[in-house]
Every structure is written in C-alpha cells, then in structure tokens.
Amino acid sequence: MSRPRLVVVQDPPAVHVVDPPEEPIVTHDPVTLRPSLVRRHVTWARVTIGACLMVIVSVATFLRLYGLDRVGFNSDEAVYAGQAASIAHVKELTPFFPIYRAHPLLFQALLSVFYRFEVSDFIGRLLAVLFGLATVVLGYSLGRALYGRRAGLATAAILALMPYHVITSRQALLDITETFFATLALYALVRYGTSKKSMWLYASGAALGLTFLSKETGIVLVAAAVCFLALSPDVPARSRDLIGSLFVFIGITVAYPLSIALGGATTTGRSFFVWQLLRRPNHSLFFYFGTALPAIGLLVIVVALAGLVLHRRARSWRETLLLSWILVPLVFFTLWPVKGFQYLLPIAPAVAALAARTLSRLPLRRGVPVPKILLSALLLTTIGGTLLVSSWSRIEPTTGTVLLAGSGGLPGGRESGDWLRSNVAPDARLLALGPSMANVLQFYGNRKVWGLSVSTNSLHRNPVYQPLPNPDVAIRRGEIQYLVWDAYSADRSPKFATQLLKYVNRFHGRVVHAESVKSGNKVTPVITIYAVRP
C-alpha cells in the first residue's frame, strides 16, 4: 500500500513569468490522501508562519517601545500633539497651537481622542508605534500577496528592523500613519492586479484617500498608482473603474478642505498653500541619498536591485508596481525644494517587498549543496543583523548638538519646558532662537515663546508663526522676560544665535536654567535659559 503523498506548493518557481496564485495551493492525490494528514500539514504551516510572524512583531515592538519616552518631543511632534490637544480642547495648550496648520488632521484627530483623558508625549508616540506595527503586519500581507508567504515574512522582517521605519514609528509624526495607509493602498492594488476585481481598485482609491488625510504629500502616490496602471498592460483597468476610484479618493479627501472651510480657517489654509509653494529649499538636491536611503538600509537596496537584475526576465506587473511606488515619490521629493528626512517613508514597504522577492527566489542552480531555504535564511539574517545594529544605534538619543528634523526626540527640550512650567509665571514671554525650540517649549512649558528667526516678511515664514518685529524694544518694554539659546538651532542659524547672545549681554542676561547632553566625560550644553531685564 502506497503512502499518501502531499505536495505543498508555496511559491512559484523563480523563472515563471505567470502570476503566482493568491494563496499557496495544497494539492493532493484525491485517491490516496487522508484528510487528517492534510489538515495536519496545513495547521503546521500556519503555526510556523504564525510563530515567525509573532517573533517578527515582538522584535518590532521591542525596537519601537524601548526607551520610547526617554527624550521628549521634537518640534514637529510637539506641533502635532499640540494640535491634537487643541482639538481635544486642552485649555493649557489651545492658546499656542491652532488646530488648522499645513497638514490634514487624521493623526491629530485620532490622538485627540486620547488627549481628552490625558495629554502625554508617551501616548502620542504609542499611537505612532501602533501604526508602525500594523504596517509591519501589513507588510507580511503585501509580500505574501506579491510573492508568497516566505516573501511576506521577509518583507515583515525587513520592515520590523529597518532603521528608517523604526525611528520614524517611534515619533508622533504624520508620516507613520501615511505610510500605513499607503501600504494598504499598495496592497489593494496588488489584490486588484491578481484578481482584476474592480472593487480592489476602489479600495485602493479609498486607502489613498486616507493616505492623503494623514499627510497631503500622499497625493504623490496617486501619481505612482496612475503610472503603474499606465505601464502595465497586463493589469487593465476600465475607464469607468478608474473614474469611480478617483471619485472615491476625492470623496474621502474632501474631509480636509471641508473641515478647513467649516472650521473657519480657509484663509489659513490658503496662506499655507502659498507659503509651501514659495518656500526656499531647506536641503540640497540629493538630501535623501545621504539620509533616507542609508536609513532604509544600503544592503536592502542592493538586494532589491540585485533581484531586479537577476530576475529581469521574470519581470511582471508586480515589479512595475513596486518600482512606480518607489521611484515616483523619490523623483518628486528630490526635485521638490522642501525636504524632510521622513518624507520617503511610504516607499519603505515597497523596497522591503522587492528585497524580500530576491531573498525568496535565490537563483541557485541545481546541484548546489546548500539548501535554498537555508541560504535565504542566512542572507536574511545578515541583512537583519545589519539593520538591527543600525536601528539600535539610531534609537539612542543624540549626544551631539546636531539634530536632523524627524530623526528623533529633542534632548533637553522636555526638561526645559517642565522647568518653565514649574518656575516661570504663566504669562511670561520668552524668545527662542527659532520656532522649533519655541514649539517644544510651548508644548511642555505652556508659556508663549517667540522665535527670533521668524521673518517679518510674510513670504518667508510659516503663516502660523508670528514674528517679533523688534526684539530689542520688546525686551526694553519688559514684554520678553527670558531668552532661550539652544545648540541645535544655533548650529542651523549661527547668525541668530549671535544676535540672541547680544541681547543676553545687553539686557543683563542671567542663566536661570541649563540642559546639557553627556557623551563619555564630555558634557555639552544644549539649552540655556536666560532671565533678562531692561
């Protein structure tokens, strides 16, 4: 009597050009296979996958939660958390943070629900962590839908360990929510590609709508989706469905202008739009090549590219989709004058999926003594190791005086704000070097802080910031009682740092509080608060 034969096909062969099935297929000999054996194997596969995914999520959770609130908010985090507090009508913060600023308010609105009970930086970051972990899990689904379960696991693992994703999801920023919904939109497009069911095209439009509501730069991904559909004749889309999904997208994104109009902030919104268009470049053209791409992981990028080269004959609409998802934002944000470290985060899952594709389809010839799965695991471990080391080093608070916006918390900011709240009169007014430090001190200190570098020319300043036309006179009149110098702003704008220290000398500046960072035996002052008087 022959034994029952079970064949589990997990991935299509590397050289196949045809689409892999949506789910792994269990085939069996209908005559000889016992149902209990099939169930056992399916269960075993599920348990293995589940266990692997649990390990990945656990590591991702640890990396994202470890020392989460050791350092307080940076400027952007303070602004978003402040907006959330204003939405929640927290009276201590409402005077400093207008609800309507540059960006849509999905993340802030979600955070405001928690802020109705308690305002804390930990809660803000925890929400970001949850979106980050959800993206890791979604990364598994994306990889699996594209290239099978093994690739799904590799995608999730790379995302879990990727420094770019780790450090961004440890901050209360909009980009992490944007990335989650962008990944959801990408997943929906993949499902459309595999099933050709128009409902998934509508779903991708809906997810892109939420991406936009998280951060308006998500609209770039609409161009990426259009680019994909235009370049992929094997994924046809009917005009009716295209227009329909566009309407879904618009219908969802209309929440942004609608809330601005009904919230009485139309002028504010318009001012921001004009300002964003006319802003001067804040970084060099190839800023992302020196910051974001290394944070994604050079080895990850190399592996992803290697897969594209090695499997060039096996190229399908999947790679077109992923490349569109990566290249359109990369080109756009490289050319766009305003740059931010975390702006490219939505492309991270696509890069991870491409790298996972390579890892799950190593082009080994027959006769190679090493099993394919072992080699894949070895490569994945190597990549994971480098990512882990890099992530670990980056989640440590900076001990220098240079802080790239969006790359982490601001050492000393929370402590200085807490000191202000405990020791300075509630209606005291301060002058900091720039609006970044002002935001942080206003969030933690609940005191009005002006920024010396805020231009009196309305074309050269964020519309929400008010300039202090004549700081000298303001100090002479006693309207400003404290000056705040900080090393991070001083590094970016030495001219204003010199000006502020002139005021310190001119108006009998006396140090009343100082914060410093310690690196080995070296202690570097980062924030100094001076009391001044005419």
Place this chain on the structure above:
Amino acid sequence: MNRVICFLSVVLVWAGLLTSPAGAASTASSTKTPIKHFVTLMQENHSFDNYFGTFPGANGIPPTACMPKDRRGLPSGCIKPFSIGGRASENLPDSRAVFNNQYARGAMDGFVSALSARAVTADLTMAHYDESDISYYWDVARQYVLFDNYFSSASGGSLWNHMFWMTGTPGNPKAEKVPAGGFGSLPTIFDRLNAKGVSWKVYIQNYKPAETFRVKGPEPAQVIRAPILAFARFVDDPRLSAHVVPLDDYYSDLAKGTLPAVSYVVPSGPSEHPPGRVQSGEAFVGNVVTALKSSTAWPSSAFMWSYDDWGGWYDHASPPKNADGFGLGFRVPALLVSPYAKRGVVDHTQLEHTSMLKFIETNWGLPALGTRDAGANDLRSAFDFGQPPRPPQLLSSEAPSPNVVSGKSAIIYPAYGGAVLVALAFLGVAAFRTRRRKRRAAA
C-alpha cells in the same frame, strides 16, 4: 547643689540665646502676616481720575462732571473730562497755592481756572488716560487691588509727599524745601527698621551718591524723590549709607534671594512726571514688578506703588481735612500686587502715603513715627491671608498677543471619522467579496 548649678546653667544658656544677634535676627524676621518682603515705589504727578477715572467699579469721574473755565461766574462755559488721546502732556503746576485754588474751599471747581492764569493749557487738567494708554496698570487693577480712596498725604508737591512716605511728616513745615542742614534728627522708617534689626534698602535708579542735600542751589531731583539723602546720618555714616544703593542691586538681590524685608524703590527718568512719557514709567514699573514676580521672594512679598501728588490733574473727590494742616491732598492712583492680594478688587478704604508706613510698622512690630502714621489705616483690607499664595502673573498687555486662530473643532470628528468609515467600507467590501469567492471556489 548640683540641681541649682544645672538650673542656673540652663537659665544662662537661654539668656545667652535670647540676647545673641541670632536671637535678635529671628525676632526681627518674624512678621504678623505672611508678608516677609514689602516693596514700595513712588511715581509722580497723576491724580486718580487722571488714570482710573473710567475704570469699571471705581469711584471715577462723575458723568455730569464739567469744570467751569472761570469761577467768578462769567459765562465762559465749562470743560468736560476728555480722553487725552494723542495729545502731548504738560507739566501742570502742583504747588500748594494751586492746590488751594483748585480745591476752592471744598467746592472742587477750580481745576481749570487755577491753571488759566499760568503758562499752561488749562483745559489739559481735565484730560484722562484710559485702558488703551495704560493697559498694564489696568491689567494689574483687574488682577490685583486698586485703591480708589487713596489720597496724597500733603496738599502740596513732591517733597512733602515723599517725606510723608519715608518719615510720616512733611519734614519742613515752613516751606516745601530741604533745610540747609538737612532734616537733622527727624526719625524715619529706616531708623525704626534699624532699631528692630529688620533689613531694608533704598534702591535708586541712576543713583549718584554725590547728589545729596549738600549740593548747592536747588535740590537735585534725586533728593526730592529720595529724601533720605537729605539726612546727614544717612549720607555720612557708612553703615547707614550702605543701605542706599543703585537699582541694579534690586535685581541682583532678587536673583541671589537676598531681597531685604523692606525696600523703597526710587525712579529717575521714568517717574511719569509730565511731560515725561507715561508708557515709559509704566514699562519701568512693569519691569520692577516682573523681577519680583520672577524671583523666589514672590510667595512672601507685597509690592505697592503710588504717586506723590496729583500733578495739577483733575480729581473729583474732595480730600478730607487733616488736623496737622498739611492734607490730605487730592487722590492719587495706588495699586497693590501680592500673592495674597485680593483678586480684581477696588478697595475703598481711606488711605494715604503713611498707610504704607502703618503696614510696615504693624507687620514688623515697629513703633509709629508720628500722629499721621499712627492714625492712618493700613493695607490689611487689600489682603486675603486665608488664601494660598497666588502664582505670579506678569501681565504685559502691550506685548503682541499670541493671536492664535484656533478654528472650530466640531467639524473635525464628523469629517475625518466619516472619511475613515467610508474608506473602511470599501476595503471591507473588497475583502469580503474576495473571501466569499474563495469559499465558493473551495466548495
């Protein structure tokens, strides 16, 4: 025998402790109220109605007020009080003769006519400032205590009133000038404080130690504003003159936490004396108060400032007569800032400059200087010592406001929540259909 020796030893030790300087200091530092630091400042030449005549809740300018241009009954009409707006201020006469003419034997109708004969714009006396001119003072009045029944002590000018502020007497009753040899042995509040071992200082803005009563010619303004410099002992004795210091020391004492128990602050340029700019004086007062509020002394302090005399400006309240023949003068503004001050109260208690002396004497257990301070009301009605000390408010209305247009938040939850629900519905339907299709295929 041993018990007797032990008893005597204990008695001697206690006696030693009680007579030691430390013991004296502990006695001196004890106060009858939680106020451990009293700071007082005297600005110049404004009447109550001139600054707070339109302040809500205060005994301000009567609606029917109209001052005749001529008191002799000629049909020349009258002048109603008016907001000074952008008009320049002038140094109106404020001598005793002018006071008498304006007082008009209690008729209080000579404010314009008394000035008509002099080389000033007579109608200016009826001008008044309001919130837009002195917003900081009005803010203080709204948050702390404004006195609307506070009179200058003498129906004369600066020197007499400053003397009442420091000594409780006019100093030289014959004429409003410093005698050639100074004020001799006339007791001052500083003598009382010294005798009790209570710390004190006089902080003088732009202090010039050489400018004392010994300067030839008219008295320097510094001596009029700080008559302590017209006492030989406070000029010559280094132990006493060390208490008279530049205003910079006030800020450094606050920073070091060494503010004395009693501080007199004497302004220089920004005293608000017309035609000086009122806002400069306001900023000066604001800075001095802010420094106190920003210091560790704040929780146990009180800051009071007033104006030496009415400066020729109209005030409608007839001043009560005093037995010593020197007053009272017309009402002047007076405000109290303290963590124990009542919040936003207009205090109607009748007070004068010696009321501050009375408070110091009562608080630190000092004997009165004379009949005037002994009979004056003190400031207790303005305090509420039952309340916990209030946190400081710096109050700087002139500063640009945060001007945050927060926008309405009511629309946010429906708009964004609706968008999320719609999006989830699309995704859910897509997922559900796919799953159903698979199940059908499997079946």
